[in-house]
Amino acid sequence: MEYTVEAFKKVEQVQRIIIPTSGPELESARALFRDGSSVNDSKPEILCIEGGSERQHSISNAMQFVGDVDLVAIHDAVRPFIMVKDILECCEAAQNTGAAILAVKARDTVKMADGSGNITETLERDKVWLAQTPQVFKKNILLQAYREAVKLKKVFTDDASLVEQAGFPVKVIPGDDRNFKITYPDDIYRAKTIIEDLWQK
Secondary structure, X not given: OHHHHHHHHOOOOOOEXXXXXXXXXXXXXXXXXXXXXXXXXXXXXXXXXXXXXXXXXXXXXXXXXXXXXXXXXXXXXXXXXXXXXXXHXXXXXXXXXXXXXXXXXXXXXXXXXXXXXXXXXXXXHHHOEEEEEEEEEEHHHXXXXXHHHHHHOOOOOOHHHHHHHOOOOOEEEEOOOOOXXXXXXXXXXXXXXXXXXXXXX
């Protein structure tokens, strides 16, 4: 989380970093950025809040604290190797279009399958993008998308899906393979390799 927060602290336009987390981890998160943390020495303000049972609910809680801003950037804490230039490019695109996300093109052929494991469709690989974060939106668009989701009583896997469902176009900005999501134990080894490479530079 410290690596992730440090990246966003380097973006001059960022006014506040809001971290939704589970109730049992809330005090630990607050202590991390309050007591002796390397990222606790300057602006922007870092605010840790209690999240929800789903990602969507956590972001909804966080939206109550964003304040008077034009853009909201939503990022996974488990993507600690986000590059500042990619944050800025995504924000610039969202400023121009209303919504933008980072994504990388699929390298492998993507198959669709039914519940029995039988292939039903082969997607055109050159049209397939693997979504990353940050996902950046104009605040009014994101708020409208969340209101629509509540009406539909649906839970979406990412915020771009909410915005798409609400009828807004979302721009794709090519991302970086290093901005991967630490999900499985093996990902820690990959993360260590990236950190060692960054230290050497």
